[in-house]
Amino acid sequence: MAPKKKGSHKGSRRKMARKPQAQKPGILQPGVEAPNFSLHATSDQVLSLNSLRGRPVILAFYPADFSPVCGDQMALYNEVLPEFAKFNAELLGISVDGSWCHQAFAEARHLHFPLLADFEPKGAVARKYGAYRHADGISERALFVIDKNGRIAWSYCSPIAVNPGADGILEALEKLLK
Amino acid sequence: MATLKVPVTADDYAQGKSNAAVTLVEYGDYECPHCGHAYPIVKQLQEHFGSKLRVVYRNFPLREMHPNAESAAESAEFAGAQGKFWEMHDLLFENQEQLGGSLYLALAKTLGLSPAALVKALESEEYVEKVSADFNGGVRSGVNGTPTFFINGLRHDAPFDFDVLAPAIEQAMRPAKKTQRKKSA
Numbered sequence: 001m002a003p004k005k006k007g008s009h010k011g012s013r014r015k016m017a018r019k020p021q022a023q024k025p026g027i028l029q030p031g032v033e034a035p036n037f038s039l040h041a042t043s044d045q046v047l048s049l050n051s052l053r054g055r056p057v058i059l060a061f062y063p064a065d066f067s068p069v070c071g072d073q074m075a076l077y078n079e080v081l082p083e084f085a086k087f088n089a090e091l092l093g094i095s096v097d098g099s100w101c102h103q104a105f106a107e108a109r110h111l112h113f114p115l116l117a118d119f120e121p122k123g124a125v126a127r128k129y130g131a132y133r134h135a136d137g138i139s140e141r142a143l144f145v146i147d148k149n150g151r152i153a154w155s156y157c158s159p160i161a162v163n164p165g166a167d168g169i170l171e172a173l174e175k176l177l178k
Numbered sequence: 179m180a181t182l183k184v185p186v187t188a189d190d191y192a193q194g195k196s197n198a199a200v201t202l203v204e205y206g207d208y209e210c211p212h213c214g215h216a217y218p219i220v221k222q223l224q225e226h227f228g229s230k231l232r233v234v235y236r237n238f239p240l241r242e243m244h245p246n247a248e249s250a251a252e253s254a255e256f257a258g259a260q261g262k263f264w265e266m267h268d269l270l271f272e273n274q275e276q277l278g279g280s281l282y283l284a285l286a287k288t289l290g291l292s293p294a295a296l297v298k299a300l301e302s303e304e305y306v307e308k309v310s311a312d313f314n315g316g317v318r319s320g321v322n323g324t325p326t327f328f329i330n331g332l333r334h335d336a337p338f339d340f341d342v343l344a345p346a347i348e349q350a351m352r353p354a355k356k357t358q359r360k361k362s363a
Contacts, residue, residue, distance in 0.1 A: 072323040078242050080317055110242045162335060165180060165322035 027130040027142050027157045034059075034146040035128040039116035040099045047092070047114060050150065056089040056176055058169055059144040061131045063160060065097045065105035065115070073141070073163040078111050080166045087173040089145075092116055096123050096138055131157065145172040180320025180333035186234050191263045193224065194232030199351045202343075203234040203328040205316045208251060208270045209244035209277055210324040212338075217271040219340050226344060230351065235267060237312040238324050246277035248309065253282040255305035256296050262289045 028034070034049060034057075041047040049057065062073060074093055077084075084091050093115040097105070102115035118125045118139065126132040126139035133140055143164060145154040154172030158164035186192065186201055194201075204220065206213040224233060237255075239247030250270050257266030269285045270277065282300075283293040299305060316326070320333055327334040327343065330350045336342050 075240060075243055076317075076322060079240055079313075083314065083317065112242075163322035165320040166317050167180065167183075167320040170318065 027140065027155050028144070028152055030152050030154055032152050034144065034150050034152050035125075036150075037125040037128065039094070039118060039125060041114040041116055042103065043099045047116060049146075052090050053150055054148050056087055056148060056153075056173055057144075057146040058084060058089055058091045058173075059094060059129070059142075059146065060091065061094050061126055061129065061139040061142040061144075063133075063136075063138040063141060064095055065101050066108075074105075074111060074115075075109050076163065077166060078109065078113065080170075081112060083166070083170060084173070087176070089173055094118050094125060094139065096126070133160070143169060145169060145176070147176055179335070180322075182328045182331040182333075183319040184315035185331075186232075190234045190236070191258055191267075192232055192234045193264060195229055196232065198232035199230045200227070200330055200347050201232045201234060202347065203236060203331075205236050205238035205312075205319075205321045205324060205326045205328075207237075207239050207244055207247045207324040208254070208274065209247040210240065211274075213325045214271055214274045216325045216338050217268075219338060219343065222340050223343060223347065226340075227347060231347065235263075236316060237309045238316045238321055238326070239309065239313065240324060248306075249279070249282065249300060250277050251309045251312075252300055252303075252305040253285070253296060255308050256299045257286070257289060257291060259305075260291055262291060265289050 036048065036050045038046050038048040060073070060077060077091055077093070081091065091113045093111075093113065095102075095115070096118050098119045099117040102117055105111070106115055122137070123132045123139060129142065129144065131140040131142035141158040141160055141162070141164065143156045143158070144152055147153045153176055154168070156164060156168050182203060186203060202220070202223065204216070206216070220233060224231060237251040239251050241248050254263060254266045254270060257263055266285060266289060269288070273281055273285070282296060286293045286296045319328070325338060327338060329346055334343065334346055336346065
């Protein structure tokens with residue numbers, strides 16, 4: 001049973017929905033080469049985007065570990081992993097939280113995919129992808145599907161309080177096969 | 179806006195007439211506390227709108243988060259195959275805190291279903307495919323958590339309180355009324 005007080009579902013969405021958007025998002029668009037990065041996946045392991053060349057990558061930027069809506073989004077993607085696996089796609093969650101925080105979050109939600117720490121310099125990768133909210137100091141809720149050659153095939157920036165779901169990701173992965 | 183990709187068919191578990199003005203599809207998880215909270219609200223909506231509303235329930239078990247969600251969904255499907263879906267659906271939500279094997283067997287007995295047959299269905303994973311099909315269809319439709327509601331095929335991106343859902347359903351009824359007026363004019 002998910003503890004209600006943590007608000008891991010959408011029931012607590014309402015209080016976030018009132019928050020005004022800090023700025024108009026301008027995330028990287030399809031066709032652009034995905035900027036490489038190397039980020040901590042755990043406190044002693046670093047993962048580079050380029051090391052995943054040859055297979056599709058899903059980058060899911062999200063505002064923060066443990067914030068009510070994110071828990072929901074990452075928990076959903078965790079359940080959809082078998083579908084992503086059908087496309088041989090690697091899912092990476094990215095937020096400005098540190099690796100210890102990610103570890104606690106992943107354990108609490110039983111997440112089975114890497115959460116990358118865009119922690120120092122803070123939000124540097126989110127900035128490269130145009131997915132940083134300067135006023136708030138967190139990343140947008142932005143999704144990127146990167147093809148096996150490292151090119152952005154699809155991107156989407158969701159309103160910060162709306163969990164974008166996984167349908168757009170799956171459609172983009174399907175298009176890669178065509 | 180996210181839309182329902184898997185249309186409602188005769189294979190769905192539905193309460194209400196197929197020609198009702200509005201169809202409300204819920205993607206739910208029997209172990210999700212928010213779905214438990216939504217359960218009486220949906221009943222209230224059904225009472226409020228009567229025959230104008232059809233309600234459809236589809237499975238969206240968040241298996242990693244809720245270890246009993248899948249078995250509960252399969253138990254409801256088992257009951258459904260014998261014409262007792264909604265009875266089991268209601269009892270599961272009403273006993274949400276006690277989900278697990280012994281509850282399912284007790285509920286089967288209450289509904290006059292064979293507990294042994296239920297055990298067999300769960301062990302042989304008879305309804306796993308059906309539950310997975312619901313889940314995957316939900317993912318394709320943009321279900322982004324539980325409960326997720328679709329009102330006449332459009333995802334309801336707002337809280338699920340009665341005071342929010344009822345006006346949204348009323349609004350979905352409006353265009354249909356206008357069309358009727360035009361026709362009669």
